[in-house]
């Protein structure tokens with residue numbers, strides 16, 4: 001994992017918007033988050049820093065990586081994706097590089113894709129990265145406070161390899177429901193030209209119709225920032241998380257009590273606490289670090305996985321579940337015998 005050195009506490013955010021430490025902690029559990037350097041640090045460079053550690057720990061070199069899967073919602077460029085920038089920055093061979101756009105579930109979707117290539121024997125060393133530079137795309141004024149206080153920057157990476165020991169990824173499970181696509185979304189830049197007006201799910205339709213990705217009107221109305229209906233997201237998340245955690249447990253003959261560690265996407269501490277309670281999990285079965293990093297979207301699962309492992313909380317043969325829910329809506333899980 002890699003997180004930028006700049007720490008922004010809740011009190012620091014009060015310099016930009018009308019909010020309070022109490023409000024943020026009570027509703028989200030977040031105390032502080034990291035924001036990348038404005039210049040010189042990008043979603044890709046943070047991903048590369050995490051990747052260097054993952055590759056070193058895997059005992060290989062960047063030239064031995066034979067496929068890259070990069071999950072992010074905050075890419076360096078609208079196109080091309082971050083995967084090719086990693087390939088260039090790490091002087092890798094001319095291998096495949098795939099970008100995954102599944103927001104908070106992005107890392108687990110990416111892992112699932114990598115898992116299929118490993119299972120078919122197509123590739124031997126796949127680099128999977130989740131990285132976000134949210135700070136570049138947040139409305140830090142009071143207008144954007146319901147969403148901007150939640151997000152932070154950072155990156156996590158893993159190297160996936162085949163194993164013959166019976167451990168590894170047992171199964172992955174992917175879901176989506178596009179009916180709520182506008183509930184948590186960044187509409188612009190995009191080609192929608194207000195086409196989805198009948199959804200009535202969001203307030204993006206009052207910007208003048210543009211015949212290009214981005215117009216001055218959109219910028220003036222703050223429609224270049226993400227939109228979130230927080231309560232709708234919360235309600236769906238607490239229904240979906242327990243289901244998507246039970247799915248791999250049932251598929252592999254396990255019960256919640258058999259879980260050594262649940263690594264939930266760090267969306268909101270209240271969501272994780274609700275899920276823990278609903279599933280009857282003990283404190284030591286659930287890893288939370290949202291208080292230090294906020295929600296880092298595609299990076300949150302690999303960052304939490306890395307910290308849990310570094311703290312000795314994940315050991316060989318442990319049953320570990322990764323689970324995420326977010327924009328799309330999409331949700332996903334992976335069960336791993338470590």
Ligand SMILES: CC(C)(COP(=O)(O)OP(=O)(O)OC[C@H]1O[C@@H](n2cnc3c(N)ncnc32)[C@H](O)[C@@H]1OP(=O)(O)O)[C@@H](O)C(=O)NCCC(=O)NCCS
Nearest residue numbers: 019020023027104145146149230231233234267268325326
């Ligand atoms: C975003 C979230 C924390 C907001 O909490 P909430 O209890 O739903 O709060 P509301 O949006 O109803 O707003 C309550 C009040 O707080 C205010 N408020 C919103 N953001 C605020 C902030 N950062 N600081 C202070 N006040 C804030 C609102 O303006 C509103 O004021 P009003 O009652 O005077 O109108 C909560 O909905 C949530 O956690 N949702 C899930 C979000 C999530 O997990 N997203 C990531 C998914 S991957």
